[in-house]
Amino acid sequence: MATLLRGAAASALADGGPGRRSEGPDDRDPRDPRAALLGLACWAGAWLGVSLATGVGLALVVVVLLGLWRVRGLPWGQAVAVVLVAGWAAGMLRAESTTASQVAAWAQEGAVARVEVLVTGDPRTVQGSFGPVVFTRAVVEAAAARGATVRGRAPVLVLTDPADPGLVLGQRLAGSARLSAAEGRDLAAMMSPVAPLAVTAEPDVWWRGAAAVREGVRRAVAATPPGPRGLVPALVDGDDGRLPAQVEDDFRTTGLTHLLAVSGTNLTLVSGFLVAVARWSGVRGRGLAVVAAAGIVGFVLLARGEPSVLRAAAMGTVGLLALGTAGRHQGPRAWGVAVAALLLVDPWLARSPGFALSALATAGILWWSPTWRDALLPWLPRWLAEAVAVSSAAQLACTPVVAALSGEVSLVAVAANLLAGPVVGIATVAGLLGGVVVLVVPALGAVLGWGASLAAGWIILVATWTARLPTPAVPWPTGAAGIVLLSLGCLAVAWAAPRVMRSRRTSVVVAAALTVWIVVPPSVVRHVPVLGPASAGTAEGWRVVQCDVGQGDGLLLRVDDHAAVVVDVGGEPDAMADCLRDVGVSEVPRLVLTHFHADHVGGIDGVLDSVDVGEVVVSGLPAPGSGVEAVTRAASRHGVPVRVPALGEVHRDGAVTWQVVGPRSLLDGAPDAPVTEDGAEGSVVNDASLVVLADVAGPGGPALRVLLTGDVEPGGQRDLVTPLAGLDVDVLKVPHHGSAHQDLDFLTGLGAEVAVIGVGENDYGHPAPATLEALQRSGADVGRTDLDGRLVVVRRGGPVTLVRQR
Incomplete structure (x- = not known):
């Protein structure tokens, strides 16, 4: 359906042009690069x-x-x-x-000004340090402060309380507000009204009409499931504020995020539907061009006329020209003109990721897809050849920008777009019709809303299924060198693609190889001797590895040659994934996250993306929220269960037997109660750390006894004195990166032969000299990852040995 709608709009633009001439062999190369x-x-x-x-x-x-x-x-x-x-x-x-405006100067001084404001954007609520805050873009048309009055158009960001009356796009307001300096050069000031601003003029009639249709779309899908209820408005007008977080994450992984934002695709679908209806009604020639133009104007109003919308409208129009009969000539030239015109009108688009994605996707379709389609035509039906060529060209052109934003390259994006594409038009058009009809006949509008939600449900199913594949995406470095290398790789693929596509056999082999890469679990590949990971010098007979993950913790307990229990994952996915690969670990029966601070859970994607994980065991205190959300999202995306253990719980995973010995106060049923009264660095979240006692067996002598303490503070350490009374350990994971806040009697009384500290460059003074001196005086061999690199604990029939792998 989407292809038919695009074709209808394109033909309207092509039919309406005066003096068109037929293409012939003397025409210039349609891919003339000059424009x-x-x-x-x-x-x-x-x-x-x-x-x-x-x-x-x-x-x-x-x-x-x-x-x-x-x-x-x-x-x-x-x-x-x-x-x-x-x-x-x-x-x-x-x-x-x-x-350099006067409003910006007043903002630097923190002045209170009398302002006249035009609202230019929709309100957006974000979670601030002290609760939710509403941000709304606006322009100050007049301001008076300190005896001076100025007029102009100074862009500002208005900060209001959620309890205040909501601002509406197109309103004109007046009142007093405190100005403050804004970050960046695109805003003159941040503006906080002293009291709710008074409305001096309501939005123009076209903005009110567009707002009614937007609200109608939401009413039409109000009774549908949460996923479609959030996706349909995003498809129709770009509002993704109601979309469940997990769905958004799946769309990002599978390369479907362009559906969640206002894009040229939305424009072509809406205009195409209007043109198709007009053609069915008998409209021809210039009338179809007028209908297509009306569709573009209506789309801009519906999607709020912001710079991103104007960008989408321009790129969508260029895309329509490319699909018309003269498109091979007009499209590439129109692209250059549209890009230059948009940037001259709004230079800030040059820094917009949305603009880059939209412009590059359109360029890829214009420059590559015709050649790729022609290469596929000898052995594929035209409709399928065009779908594959357009999806592949758009995705390849956008890959460097997507990688710079997300840190990964999607392997399933083309397949996901091919599967979802046929119903995008149905969901968009049915949602738009439902939004209009529900204003007149609510019951019929709701029926259309359900039709849109069924199509949207299929799109969500595609995203969910492809995101759950073993390797839906691969991580990629986001630095300049990495993005340049990826860009060169994409250009090489673009050059080779038509040569590969002309051969059915070669295309099938490449597609099969990519499919195997995506659907075969990484652990299976690692067990193939030729493909398996090489151990990067990990000491023979290792029992415990403290990974070098910077300022954070990530520790491995050896289960067997290819498996380990992992305790914490550091703050960066790549660092933890590198450690697992270098040690040769491909299976993790259990991943223990002692608490939810970022330096202990931030690397979870690196673990879940690179190895098979049986389950995730977490602290009983769900805070901070950002850490909880990151863990929940990552585990859900990979289908890994998450649970809170009970105090005293014992598990045996291969050579590792481990028991949860703390924190007593939280696991005894008081998770909301403060558990420490120590100094300023004391933290309820730190003292909620799971404390694990593990015995790690091995062929090189008796089992090693290891105590893993997370970031437990002195109060939590004192709680462990009684249950651990009389216990000697071989290896101690020093709490809280060796900070000064320790119960030194507890640490030195454990009799540890080896003490390991996960630490990187920091401003906290970790590890504290007093902590290091106390551990060394107790006879422990103290290793720290910032100076010693990866720390490997081995036992080869004799004493415990700490190997430093700098």
């Missing part, structure tokens, strides 16, 4: 203008211009230079007019 080069030059200039100080930006522009001057024979060199300078000037002037 696109102008768009890229304007993009680069605008980025320099809004990102850098005026002097620095000007110096870089001069360097580029000198380079262009010295390169003789560069096509359109003078035009590129002019557009580059124009983009830089537009960006510089926009940034300077904002940061």
